[in-house]
Amino acid sequence: MTGASTAYLDDAIEQALSGIGEFFEADRSYLFSFSPDYQFAKNTHEWCAIGVSSQKAQLQQLDTELLASWMQPLKEGTTIAISDVSSLPAQSAERLLLELQHIRSVIMLPLISSGNLLGMFGLDIVRTDNVWWDETIAALELIAGNIAGGLIRQAVETKAERLAFYDELTSLPNRRLLLELLQQALANSARSGRFGALLLVDLDNFKSLNESQGHQQGDQYLQMVAQIIRHKLRDSDVMARTGGDEFAVVLSDLGSTSQDAAMHARKLADQLLSSINCPIPLNEHRYQASVSVGISLFHGDKTPVDELLKQVEMAMYRAKAAGRNSVEFFDTRMQILAEQRGQLAQDLHQATRQQQFHLVYQPIIRQKKLCGVEALIRWHHPQQGFISPGIFIPFAEQSGLIVPIGDWVIKQACTQLVRWQKIKHLRHLSCSVNISALQFAQDNFVEKMIQCLLDTGVSPERLKLELTEGMLIDDVENIRTKMGKLQTLGVTFSLDDFGTGYSSLSYLHRFPLSQLKIDQQFIRNLDTNPQNKAITKAILALAASLELEVVAEGVETQAELAQLRALGCESFQGFLFSKPLSSDAIESFEPETLAKLFDLQIARQKNGS
Structure with a gap:
């Protein structure tokens, strides 16, 4: 993490x-924050x-012995809420520590990630009496989750700066360095005329080990697997950790024919299957796992590195589909599947040019009335019929077509709004449009929006x-500037899927959001899940305080509706x-009809039907 980004995060935390x-x-x-061994705590902000x-x-450098009775509950994710410090045992270390700071009431909330205690977020009351109500605790627990997300990002960015090219756990090259080493191997193959191979080794069911034995055992197992693979390689071979439970191996100089290269690659893959499939000691336990190995051969540098990685991933997933603990080479059948995906991308280009899309609108109800709609894109393929947005939107994002498609959606939505403005009972409607990150990042996004409005x-x-x-999260000032310019014109902003990300709550103050x-x-x-109810209640309370x-x-x-209204x-x-x-269909909605429909739902809920 650069000094500037560290300072920005510290500033955001202080503001929050x-x-x-x-x-x-x-x-x-x-x-x-806590030291790795949890012996000391440090007040960071x-x-x-x-x-x-x-x-x-x-x-x-606070000795956690002074927090002894609280450490285990915090590690387990339990909030410590003490309304009256004088209620603690008179000679306890915890009470003495709090009284030295003149604290009369305190709440401490754990910051948890992947089951690990990252730190603690707390509030002190020193001048008045206080009671920590359930609603307050629920809201603070939601905030603690967001703070934990911010600390996770900080840790990830710090590691990225310190270990730009190597995996911290195994000390192996990471994916970034693998790309460079693989490019070198392709260049060497082009010069020598000899074949090479890329292997992708994926541990089957590694997640179950983490869940049953814990992440510490899982990390130890990954380190041992890395050693097993390394011992099977030649000095000239390259190995990298490319994901949580994935390793890549680059084999060079395997022969002058594809048959020789395939034989050598298959021999190594079989050795890896045999060695990793043996019971491996983990403290007092022995764990036996299987692996799926994908192999893609290369000859020269005509195949781009990215394409070679796609090929080996296809082969690895085919090995998993074949029953795991197996080896698969990339072949033309996989290529056919890839080409089918490519055909969909081409069709998407054509659909954009020929305007095969249309919009539908989902009503948004407020106080028993239709107050707005959300514009949603649909694609009716000339041959294949309806294609789900869940299928074509990712292609659009990968290809960059999401930008012209998104521009089209905005213009269509605006055009429809103009038509509705001329209809008495619809002239009040607002229309929400989803904006993709790539679309919003365009330098001329604001200019295009202004032109569309005109x-x-x-x-x-x-x-x-x-949004x-x-x-x-990124490029905050640029985002604020764009939003500010459009807000000045009257355009409003909504934060979609709130609560699912890792961003700090400070952004709610920093950006001109209205919803x-x-x-x-x-x-x-909501009626049976207390956690969902507490989170929803906390979000509503937070939004109310910010007038959102x-x-x-x-x-x-009907049960969800009743709970939400309550x-x-x-x-x-x-x-x-x-x-x-x-x-x-939206135009056929009459206010009275909608009100009756809403009342019907409420009546059914009251009657328990």
Whole structure:
């Protein structure tokens, strides 16, 4: 991580702690990190209310023996909430530590990632009495999850700077360095005229080991597997760790014919299968796993590195599909599948040129009325019929076609809004349009938006652009500038799938957002899932404090609707009210009809039917 990015993250954390402390009327808010062995805690960030003394300097190497009774619950993900410090045992180390800081009430929330305790987020009350209510704890636990996400990113970026080319766990070359080494191997093959091979070794069911024995055992196993593979290679061979449970091997100088190269590559692959499939001791246990190996031969440098990697991945996945613990070479059948994917990409190009797309609109309901719609793209292929957006949107993003497609969607949505503005009972409608990260990143995005507004004559206030959390992480100032320019014109912004990303809550203050959309995964089973209910309640409370509208997405059952209304949610979207509709169908909606439909759903819920 560069000094500038570290400073930015520290600044964002400080701002977030300030906002959190003030919102919850605390005297201090802070973060602690733990040493790898959990023997010491360090106060890394702190905010204090006016008139409250800082404790950060005295808490740079806090012996966790002073937190002994709290450490295990924190490791298990349990929040420590103490409304009255005087209720703790009189001579306990924990009480003495708190009283030395004049703390009367405290809450400490663990920052957890992959089951590991990263640190602790807390609030102190020193000047008044206090009670930590369940609603407050739920909101703070949601915040702690977001803070943990920010710390994860910080750790990842720091490692990327320190270990740009090598995997920290195994000390092997990482994927970035593999690309360079593989390019060198292809160049050497072109000069010598001799064949080589790329092997991809994937551990089968490695996830089960992590889940049953823990990540420490899993890491130890990965290190031992890396040693086994390394011992089977020649000095001239190259090995890398390319993923969590994947290793790549580059074999050079395997012979002058493809048959010789295939024989040598297959011999090594069989040796790896045999060696890794033997029981490997892990502390007091012995673990036996299988591997799937994909092989792709190369001769010269005509095949690009990226294509060679795709080929070997296809072969590896075919080995898995064949029953695991097996070896597969890349062949023309896999190439045919790849070509089919390529054909879909070509069809997508043609669909863009020939405008084979159309929009449908899913109603958004507020106070028993149709208040807006979300524009959704559909593709009807001339030969294949309806193709799911889940299939063609990823192709569009990979190829860059998402930019012209996204521009078309915006213009169509604006054109439709202009038509609705002329219809009395629809002139109030807003239309939400999903914006892809690639589309928003275009230098001329704002200029194109302004031109679209001018060309269509739409009222900018009726257009809402939906962004995702991941889009707000990088290049923050540029994003804020673009959003600010469009907001000045009247365009509004919604944050889609809120709560599913890892970004810090500080972005809610930094960006001109007007709406949050609760992801449907939190809506599911609200009546039977206390965690989903607590998260949804916390999001609604947070949005209310920031004066942001909230839309619950994916509402499908009467029970979900009743729970959401009880929690104070007023805007809904989902199949309970309507599937996505054509523009003509939207126009046939009368306010009275919709109100009756909404009341019917509520009545059914009250009657328990």
